[in-house]
Amino acid sequence: MFKIVHREEMAQGTIVLNEIEAPRIAGKAKPGQFVILQVNETGERIPLTMADVDPEKGTITIIYMIVGKSTTLFGNMDVGQEYYAVIGPLGKATHLEKKGKVVCVGGGTGIAVLHPIARGLKEVGNEVITILGSRNKDLLILEDKMAKASDTLHICTDDGSQGHHGFVTDVLKDVLAKEDISLVVAIGPVPMMKFVSMITKEKNVETLVSLNPIMVDGTGMCGGCRVTVGGETKFACVDGPEFDGHNVDYDELSKRLQAYQSEEKFSMDNCQCK
Amino acid sequence: MGFYLEDVMAEKKVKKEKTPRAIMPEQAPDVRNRNFEEVPLGLTPEMAQLEAARCLQCKKPACVEGCPVSVNIPGFIHKIVDGDFAGAASTLWEKNALPAVCGRVCPQEIQCEGRCIVGKKGQPVAIGHLERFAADYARESGEATLPVVAEKTGKKVAVVGSGPSGLTVAGDLILKGHDVTIFEAFHKTGGVLVYGIPEFRLPKDIVGSEVSTLEQLGVKIETNNVVGTTVTVDELLEEGYDAVYVGVGAGLPRFMNLPGENLIGVFSANEYLTRTNLMKAYLFPEYDTPVAKGKNVVVLGAGNVAMDSARTAKRLGADSVKIVYRRSREEMPARAEELHHAEEEGIEFVLLTNPVQFFGNDNGRLTGMECLKMELGEPDESGRRRPLPIKGSEYKVDCDLVVVSVGAKANPLLTNATPEIGLNPWGNIVADPATGKTTKKGVWAGGDIVTGMATVILAMGAGREAADSIHDYLTLGW
Numbered sequence: 013m014f015k016i017v018h019r020e021e022m023a024q025g026t027i028v029l030n031e032i033e034a035p036r037i038a039g040k041a042k043p044g045q046f047v048i049l050q051v052n053e054t055g056e057r058i059p060l061t062m063a064d065v066d067p068e069k070g071t072i073t074i075i076y077m078i079v080g081k082s083t084t085l086f087g088n089m090d091v092g093q094e095y096y097a098v099i100g101p102l103g104k105a106t107h108l109e110k111k112g113k114v115v116c117v118g119g120g121t122g123i124a125v126l127h128p129i130a131r132g133l134k135e136v137g138n139e140v141i142t143i144l145g146s147r148n149k150d151l152l153i154l155e156d157k158m159a160k161a162s163d164t165l166h167i168c169t170d171d172g173s174q175g176h177h178g179f180v181t182d183v184l185k186d187v188l189a190k191e192d193i194s195l196v197v198a199i200g201p202v203p204m205m206k207f208v209s210m211i212t213k214e215k216n217v218e219t220l221v222s223l224n225p226i227m228v229d230g231t232g233m234c235g236g237c238r239v240t241v242g243g244e245t246k247f248a249c250v251d252g253p254e255f256d257g258h259n260v261d262y263d264e265l266s267k268r269l270q271a272y273q274s275e276e277k278f279s280m281d282n283c284q285c286k
Numbered sequence: 287m288g289f290y291l292e293d294v295m296a297e298k299k300v301k302k303e304k305t306p307r308a309i310m311p312e313q314a315p316d317v318r319n320r321n322f323e324e325v326p327l328g329l330t331p332e333m334a335q336l337e338a339a340r341c342l343q344c345k346k347p348a349c350v351e352g353c354p355v356s357v358n359i360p361g362f363i364h365k366i367v368d369g370d371f372a373g374a375a376s377t378l379w380e381k382n383a384l385p386a387v388c389g390r391v392c393p394q395e396i397q398c399e400g401r402c403i404v405g406k407k408g409q410p411v412a413i414g415h416l417e418r419f420a421a422d423y424a425r426e427s428g429e430a431t432l433p434v435v436a437e438k439t440g441k442k443v444a445v446v447g448s449g450p451s452g453l454t455v456a457g458d459l460i461l462k463g464h465d466v467t468i469f470e471a472f473h474k475t476g477g478v479l480v481y482g483i484p485e486f487r488l489p490k491d492i493v494g495s496e497v498s499t500l501e502q503l504g505v506k507i508e509t510n511n512v513v514g515t516t517v518t519v520d521e522l523l524e525e526g527y528d529a530v531y532v533g534v535g536a537g538l539p540r541f542m543n544l545p546g547e548n549l550i551g552v553f554s555a556n557e558y559l560t561r562t563n564l565m566k567a568y569l570f571p572e573y574d575t576p577v578a579k580g581k582n583v584v585v586l587g588a589g590n591v592a593m594d595s596a597r598t599a600k601r602l603g604a605d606s607v608k609i610v611y612r613r614s615r616e617e618m619p620a621r622a623e624e625l626h627h628a629e630e631e632g633i634e635f636v637l638l639t640n641p642v643q644f645f646g647n648d649n650g651r652l653t654g655m656e657c658l659k660m661e662l663g664e665p666d667e668s669g670r671r672r673p674l675p676i677k678g679s680e681y682k683v684d685c686d687l688v689v690v691s692v693g694a695k696a697n698p699l700l701t702n703a704t705p706e707i708g709l710n711p712w713g714n715i716v717a718d719p720a721t722g723k724t725t726k727k728g729v730w731a732g733g734d735i736v737t738g739m740a741t742v743i744l745a746m747g748a749g750r751e752a753a754d755s756i757h758d759y760l761t762l763g764w
Contacts, residue, residue: 036516056574097473099510232697233537234557238548267650271550275576
């Protein structure tokens, strides 16, 4: 079970793709849903939103950035090796409906999560305008796939090495000024989602964001993934992971993501896995 | 003559001096509150035989009536008296798939031991200690013989959840000749026995061994399967299962909706214990999952889970651990032994006190909380005196970790996917109390998902009744 059948490195090896055998999950998963993976018996449970599924092959695809011990251990696994545990599909699927013109904004590995959603939005008849951001052109992922899933594709890099020199929010403002947009989907680092939501709120454009707080079980059992949305506490694992971007308390989310910062650093510093 | 009289006197005196109830040897409180090893060390064979001899072997044993799974208590105790310890375990297994667990976590004082005739005038027979002794002996010696499995019926049963009720159903139905597969959402089997109850109260090797006994009997286990999403109850029925038992527990923590509850450092007991027990965060960094280690810890609530959380915090290195509870000592719902152990280990009980709000620093980390003193008023609907706030009694408590342990609700993941399973207004599954039958044909439910948060043994009792009903259904019809 949970054997890696395909592995790819992206963004100069900082981001890794794993296609994993998980027939039961692949038969069920829909865009926007996530899985929880555990590399071995002593490993942590890591939630990752699926980048793709292939029900016929019985596989799911995850794309992750190597940031700590767990993702390093994930990245060290070769084709043929198996994850100890994969559970899912978890969380609510993205509600895909025809809205008209929609904008998909992605940053970092959020682009991987955004891809099936953009593809789904296009399939149901939306015009999809995509804006992708990364630090530089070498760190950008899935450009070709996103181009296929979109009617228009904008690239932004912090250093100007490709496309617009600057942030996704600059391009978003332009698009919102020129076009009549009925939905924005933003998936990426918390500050990106926060600033996208600030801009779209001014224009009163419906905005969906996908959150990835710290989780343990992913089934609503522990409440570790609590987020405040519209003044109410929600569990991202079962009430999300997608929420109305205008109502998310991003500052609280950012802080809660730092809860185990020192333990994470300790783990990474003392890991023989590098 | 004189000698003769003296002899009679002496004999009478001996008869009057009854054997006192065995005292379970334990790790010393100031040692054990720094480690995760089991607190009680178990009776020696000599102690067990001496204790077993205290049993009156009643013709109509009240203790059996007090046991939710009707263990033949005088029967297994008699075998201990005879020195047939493996035989005692076999007797236990006839009615109880998890004797090593029950001997450790049952609230015996309100069940078997609470009804023991010896206990009317003195201390009751230590039935729990004896059950644990026999089960441990069987496991460690490997001598006890497994019960005989009936001829295969060709019927398939899916058991959802591998906690105490699911394991009981699986154990009962495999013996009756049905094919049984357990579906478990986590990567390890045992449910609350592995994620909730700490190692120092119930070593996980023991749970593992009880589960492996079921596997030896032929029970199949599929872990990492979240029924409700990975597969639904309807799909299990379509896949060819003739009956489905739902024993998924109370998997949705209650919070108190107080200001500051989402600060880093405020945890549900579920999260705190799951990290520590299931993910073995107490062994971090050997295991990768961390858990917050507080210096000043407050646990809100006074049930068994609250005691487990408090004692865990102490073992993880807390200087001070307080139980904050809004009612008085008398109303604390935890088992007597848990309260006793917690107090021995230096847990402070702050009674008639309720939390009001939590305070944090700029990094969103918990620094303290505000509490309010309470007094007891008239009895409420639960029959317990209602705690009422004392105006103006607010005060601040410094703390860097709070564990909210005020119960858990029904997790809707499975039932949302199968709306034909009827629910009560709180989201618990409606099941016939005598049979466990739900409103959906072919589906039974029991344990915390039906009753709300209760005990291991009550979940097992519900499992026993459902297993009987499922067997009737598979052999006779709905």
